[in-house]
Amino acid sequence: MKTAIILHGAPSKEEYYDSNCPSASNHHWIPWLQKQLLVRDIAAYTPEVPLCFDPQYDIWRREFERYEINEDSLLVGHSCGGGFITRWLSENKDRKVGRVVLVAPWLDPYRRRTSDFFQFEIDPHLADRTAGFGIFNSSNDEEGIQNSAFLIRDTVMNCYFREFENAGHFCVEDLGTEEFPELLEMLVGED
Helix, strand or coil: CCEEEEECCCCCHHHHHCCCCCCHHHCCCHHHHHHHHHCCCCEEECCCCCCCCCCCHHHHHHHHCCCCCCCCEEEEEECHHHHHHHHHHHHCCCCCCCCEEEECCCCCCCCCCCCCCCCCCCCCCHHHHCCCEEEEEECCCCHHHHHHHHHHHHHCCCCEEEEECCCCCCCHHHHCCCCCHHHHHHHHCCC
């Protein structure tokens, strides 16, 4: 059975504790994507990483690895979630997975919010262990996000890179909608 793990990013501490703001795993396009996958008989999971505003790799790994991850697993990571998936795949060279899409992946290149979360070397061959590896980047995202996306693109061989015009950080405020059909197509499009 195909499964999907959709991993959110790292909101600010203020957003995390704002009771009027949805939790990170239930925000932006994540609920929409989860439903679209479910109606296609793909069990879609959206783990909620505790205290995600202060990324700690061991905590993220523990939450991520609660799920069975194999060749039938689709992986989606937004922002910090995309950076996490890049590290996890780089460090787990024995694992094969389904399609992987990183949306505005973040590696905190200036170490403004993390210390050792992104202390790893990107495996240039990680895409070879996937059924397709793609990166979505926006022309007007923050410099640190752009640099992260370009670093992954330039390091990982056989990766698909799609540049969106003025999609910001792919948040609902930037896209103007909770729907993200391009992401769904990349995940479940024809093989």
